[in-house]
Amino acid sequence: MNQFREVSTFFKKQYPLNKHGLEELFSLFELKKIDKNTILLKENDFEKELRFLNKGIIREYYSTSEREININFYTQPQFITDLSAFNGGIATKKNQQSLTKAEVLSIDKIKFEQLLEKYQCGKTIIESSFQKLLKHKELLEYNRITKTPEELYQELFIYKKHWLELIPQYHIASFLNISPETLSRIRKRIS
Template sequence: MLIKDYIQKLTPISDKDWEIFSAKLEKQIFKKNSLIIRSGEVENYLSFIETGIVRFWIDGKDNEITFDFAFKENFFSAYLSFLTREPTNWNIQALTPTVLWRISYADLQIIYKQTQTGEKIGRLAAENLFITAAQRKIALLTNTAEELYLMLFKEHLHIIQHIPLKYLASYIGVTPQALSRIRKRIS
């Protein structure tokens, strides 16, 4: 199971703790372009992507603004909402057919109490979410649109072809036409 392999890379987990943890996991399958969570809802899950790509976006004045993607073998969540138990102001969408392993907020609290490694796994997953968000913020502040595109291309070459250009353009802060010029220039 991919999620078990991922967790074991973070920290060793005993068979007993894995049994408790895995019993709380819910497998969910989302069709291409379906919403995983909508703006205005409270995030109830921390999710691990077994397969697929998800997109994070907010409604802008005239269009949707894509601000992040998550890929296979990563955790994701509308994490602020997950922690505060207040409605999120963004949407998360499955860009491709997506298989998730999810754990609810309530079940995660039980795991923290009943296992020896649960809190460590939770802390490490939270740290990874923070690192990803901080790196994205720094990249947006210090790189050109072309550099952002090249970084995404380099890190996710095998996946980027599945993301519509309008979402990639929004993600790096340019119009689809400007992204086409960037792609033409670097090819």
């Protein structure tokens, strides 16, 4: 049951389900141990499971023939599923890779949807998840358009300092859409 502590806390705070609903939900999760540098999601795949990061670090990125561009890092217990692809039944445009060894709890999409319908909580969970996702995407888009790489780095330093400590700098540079050398110059100016 220790493996469900993080996901249990998450659900109790974010989506209050009744006790029986939570117990049934946890019985459907499968614990997967992920090796470092494992691809969890690949562009053009369909999301067939709901994934919850229990431990570890996952990077999310877009890939072109020329380069990979990091768009997010998951470093704390939270859902890491591409919710747009999951809910819409469409192929994802994202990729995900473990940067460390990780533990992921996963549940089959069909079983999850059946559970949500059974306990009449599906609409609330999906709507709430999408509202959070849209809010996050809007903020990210706004920041990337209106702020300089140095301002974005300063925000990371304030709000996501753990990223700067845990994630290789070349991945941070990709997230900021700058070269590692530019990131190095920014870090020197700020410190």
